[in-house]
Amino acid sequence: FNQARNQLLANSNNNNNSNAYNGDSGSPAVRPKKADMVINLNSETASIPDKTSASSNSSASSISSTFSSGSGGSTASGSSSSLTDSGTLVNKSASTAQKFPPNILQPEDIPARYREAIINYSKYRNAGIIETEAALKAARICIEQGKNLDVAMFLQNVLYINLNMSEQQRVRRFEVLTDLYQKIGYNRKAAFCQRLAAWRHVAVSNTNPDWGQSYRLMLESFSGHKLSLEPQEVLENNTGWPVLQIDLLQQLVGTARRLGQPALATRHMTFLLQTMWAQLNSHDQKEMALQLQNLASQCEGAPVPLVLENGTVIPPANLTDLPLCSQLLVKDLPSHMRPAKIAVSKVDSGPFLFTPIHFNSVDRRTPKDDSKITFNWVQHDVCEVNVKLTNPLPFELQVTDIRLLTTGVVFEAFPQTVMLQPNVVTTVSLHGTPIEKGDLDIQGYSTHTLGIKSNCRLKQMLHRKRRNLPNHYQVNVIPALPKLELKTSLPQTATFSGMPNADCVTTSASITLYNGESGECVVTLTNTSNILIEYIDATFHSNMDSTLQNRIFQLATDEITSQLPIKPNESIDFKLIIYGEADFLGAITSSQPYVHSSHHDGTNSAGPQSLTVSHGGGAITVSNQSIPSRISSPTGTHRRNEPLTSSFRSSHSGHSSLATLSVGIATGHMPRQLEAQLRFRYSGGEGLQEGFCRQCAISFNVELLPSAQITNWDVLSAEIPSQFYLVLDVVNQTAQEMSLNYTSNKTILIEAKESCRVPVPVDRCPLERILAAMEQQQQSLNSIGADGYPSILSGVGVPSNSGDAADLTERVCSEHISENVNLKWALPGLDCSGVASLRGITLSPTMLDLVTVPPLQWEVKIDKQQVAPQSEVTCVTGQFITLSVGICNLSASVLHQVQLSVQFYQDFQNGHHNYRLETRVTMTGPNHILIPALNKDEKAFHECSVIFFTPGRFKADIQCRSLSSTTATTAASVDSAVVVSSSSAASSSSSSHVWRFIPPVEITVIDQ
Structure with a gap:
């Protein structure tokens, strides 16, 4: 190959005609030289007739058009701007460009010469390998020159060259292309080449398919598809091409199955559902959910990382939105288990002074921290969190082993199982027990659905802010408190009262009493915890006046405190007296x-x-x-x-x-219904030392007849x-x-x-x-x-x-x-x-004169003989008898305007008295006298004579009446007597009091 290439280059250098590289297929200078070339190729290639393939012609024409139209733009100019390996532009000034001798090509001329060479090689069928090599070398030179667009053009030409190669050679070519694309930052094209290489590894024509290499190449192409192995990054970035990403993930699942790695297949399918759920239609969601369920039946998915043989770590994938969480609500403890601060009397620190100036105080305008729970949980108490879940799938979804995810103090979570109907909001109550005291962070919950164990953390949920879900919830866990159970000897009522704080009522008691009747109720307090109850405060609460309430419910708190502390699993008893208090005075009908x-x-x-x-x-x-x-x-x-x-x-x-x-x-x-609550505040152990207690109550329903x-x-x-x-x-x-x-x-x-x-x-x-x-x-x-x-x-x-x-x-x-x-x-x-009871009886001023001890000491004599009470005096008709009356002021003040009178009458013993006795009795002297003032310990006397004309039984009504006005005043003294005014608050200007000698003197008159 090198010999042929050198020969071609030598022939081209000896030719002074520049038209030999202008791409003219009809040039006579080119064809004889090609006929004389010897290419060390196989016989099949040598026998190919002299004809350029369609793919080569198309690639050559593309290269020609690119260079002819754009070569003078970004590449031919001496002050052109070029892209670096990372894709950034670098400005190159013509003044700073290095000048070479005339016999050496300028840098910008090298890609042009490569272009001409590639065009010429494309005309020959047997020169495909040389054309490929030229394009690759031109791409590397352009990379060094920072001409990324030219690099992309040369590499694109390589893809169109049709060569007869083995599958390993094809894979190698795609790997080289991948490497070059990555150098210029064309990651998507690099990922495409990686996928092509992965396909060639397992092509049908490949006699030795390598699924492991195919899986490796697909995994490496994640970055080019804007994917990450970490699902949370994919959800947060939300970039890329969903169709390409879904297709890649599906092929990755299939490749993992062919590798015999069901754990990897399950993990990638979980990744697909977690990250691409919003991009799938309802049908695809259902199909892929069922596919995941089938995969998980072979190997259950767990939220743990998977490590490949080459050291690559596959992070865990969680189905955070399957089922979909719309609300997570941290519940307070039940009212009777809820901790409360023991009230401490406030120290008077002086008057309250308002100032708008903030002295190192927290600005109230700062945003409220929704993650901080305002109430407390108690150590070793069962706590509750409500989660609203929705099943987005069109079939029933069974979710098992739902548990709370927490950090901070040790927390024991209890599992829960629920069957979710399609598109129905279901509230699930999750429970657990904090083992230690301190701060507890509720991160979310874990589920087991479709065969996948998932850790659904609030911070990882999609569109968390739209659902008003914070990153976590923080709850303060206080030390353990004892638990108190209440029982009474009275029967319970059907319903509890509607009074305030009725939710802290744990039991009830009802009793029916008649007005004035007393009932007894035995209250049993049992310590059901393993902590001593060292403090108990029992008080009654009702809508009644406190005085009336204390008369109805008579509670001796000393009886309770004397039996403290209450040991674990032990009880104490005390008695409560319930009295039927009523107003026994008054009319029955309308008044x-x-x-x-x-x-x-x-x-x-x-x-x-x-x-x-x-x-x-x-x-x-x-x-x-x-x-x-x-x-x-x-x-x-x-x-x-x-x-x-x-x-x-x-x-x-x-x-x-x-x-x-x-x-x-x-x-x-009238019959009455009374309601009251006997509330207990109790505490003990370490919780008492930190000032916490619990409250519970007994609801009493008292019916008074x-x-x-x-x-x-x-x-x-x-x-x-x-x-x-x-x-x-x-x-x-x-x-x-x-x-x-x-x-x-x-x-x-x-x-x-x-x-x-x-x-x-x-x-x-x-x-x-x-x-x-x-x-x-x-x-x-x-x-x-x-x-x-x-x-x-x-x-x-x-x-x-x-x-x-x-x-x-x-x-x-x-x-x-x-x-x-x-x-x-x-x-x-x-x-x-x-x-x-006669409590509250009202008395008129006349009644008060009889109810109070009189301030006068009486001395009554008849014929100078002292008259004893209830003694009988006998006389004859026509006989003079002398009646002497003496009074002494025993009070500490002066009596003014005192009238002493004597009047006789006959009592018929049938309720009628006869005062008209003009024909039966006569008196000598006045029958009454007026005493202007009677000082303290001063005595006054009055004497008169009486003659009875007819026999019979007569009585003497001897009385003193005060005729006073408020114009008189007396000296001030703490020892002065008390006034009982006969006037009401509306008329207090005058008063009158009557004091009688009791019993009246009874005189029996007989005939001579």
Whole structure:
């Protein structure tokens, strides 16, 4: 070959005719020289007639046209720009070009001469090898000169030369072309030549196919097809020609199968589905998914790198979007397992000062980090992550062994299996347990589908930002906390309450009680963990007032703390008392403004009174002063007609209670449903040391049924001065017979839905208690001044304080009654019992005069003989008897405008009193006197004579009435007495108090 080439070159140099290289096929100077050439080729080649092949002619013509039209452009000019090996342009200045002697070709002339030589060689059939060699040498020279376009032209010509070569020689030619194309940066053409070489390795005509070399060449052509062995790079770059890439990958899968490497075939098919999924239509997606499933049945795909014999590493491929993840949601622990910070009392650091200046603080305008989870997980607790998956394939897709992928602290993930329907969003719950405390990064999840194990990391998912998926999620894992299980001795309710934080309720309890009945509930706390429970805080929460709540649910927290700590798998018990708190005072039916029964004589209170309820609205009338009513009077109540009705004297009946006015609870005549939660905050171990705890709760549903209801009440004088009678109308609102115990030795039976009137003897409220309450109130208000306290005795006080003093006195007396009156009811048929409380009972000013201990000491004498209580005095008609009355002021203040009066009457013992005794008795001297002022410990006396004209039984009503106005003032003193004003808050300008000698003096008159 070299000898022939040298001979051709020698002949061309001896020829001075330049037309010998102009490509003229009819030149006579060329044909004789070709006939004389001896080419050492095989006989088949020598016998070919003198005719240029079509491929050579086409290549020569292309070369001719290229050089004739473009050779003077980028190659002939001395200051031309050329491409480097990497494809960059290099400017070459003509002034810097090296000049050669005339007998040496200039650099830009060399490609032109090669072009002429190639054109000439193309005219001869037997010169194909020489033509190929010339084109390759011309390409290498152009590479050195940086003329990449010329290189591409010469190499393209080589492809069109048809030579009879063996398959190994063809492969070698394509490898040379590949190397040259790569040198000038024509990677796609280089990859094409590599694929041609790979095909020749396994061509049908190749008697010794080499699938290994074919696989190697296809793998090396990845870069020319804009592919990478790393799937993530392909997805991120998203460049190249999808049709060529898919075709290459399919051929690579087939080649790997022919090599007997199912693992490689599975890996490349997984790579194809992962990177080219968006470029495939639905039919191709289905077909390739089934093909992958068949391949994986021979060798399961795993997300581990594969290493070839030549050291090439095939990175793992994952089906990150098969199935497609549209959302990954990190779930908080259940409410009763959720950790919370133990509240610490805040230290007062002074007033809050706002400033717009940021002192080394984090700018709130910085973007929020979506990857940071705001809640905490707990060590050794089962945690949950919800994943929404969609199957894009047209058939059911079984996904097995779904697990969470995490980094950071040790995490034990639990597998999950799901069957996904086509094009249906399915939520899958993935669970796991953090083994250590610290930061846990959730990277994604792993799947096993179509026989491929894939690690689906969030950062590798296609179009992650469109799906609002961060790179990862970071969760803080706090130290382990104990677990508490709650049980009660009461039956559970069907549904939990709708109160706030109801999701932390783990169990429930229900109980039905009558008003005033007490129930017991045993609560069991069990430690179901292996950590000591060292801290428990139990509190009740409800929509009720805290005072009412504490009366209904009586919890002794000391009983719980005394049993701490709770060891693992051990329990403690404590008792909870549930009381049927209700307002037992008030009407049963719809209410109207209540009415006090006014005295028939206007200013005299000795007239007959009863508990009979007026049906009309009205106002309290005391000392010709009208006071608006605060409460209502019932209508249509059930009463028994008893003789007791006519024997009582009263000035007030049927009001609402202070419990209703202040606490705001409903009256007890209607069934009620109450809801409350007993919440526990508990902790222990290392979690307690870091200030964390858990919360759980018991939901209580309490049904309260009406029992006894007090519809009316009044206050009457008792037989002894130290007591009074509290007269009550009690209604049995149950469907059972009720036994009512109202004193220590008196019990009465009340039929169902019936009422009964009972008198309850009560000790009077001492003045010391009222004084102590007033002093405590003044000290709390820090308003002790120079005007002193108003007086319960005189009714004189500071106008601004009289109303408050009256309310305070009423409240103290109400508390005194509720503490000393114990109404116990029982239902023998149901074996239940309770107490009807008088808490919050309201009292009128007239009632307060009877409820409180009088400030006067009485000394009554008849004919200079001391009259003992309940003693009987006998005299004859027409006989003068002397009645002497003395009073002593025992209070700490002066009594003003005190009227002492004596009046006789006859008691018919049927509720009627006769005060018109002008024809039966007469008195000498005034029957009443006015004392302007009665100082402390000062005494006053009044004496008169009485003559009875007819025999009979008479009674003397001896009383003192204070007739005072607020114009008078007294000296300020902490020891001054307390006022009980008969006025309400709306009318506090005047007051009147009546104190009677109890019991009235009874005189029996006989005939002479």
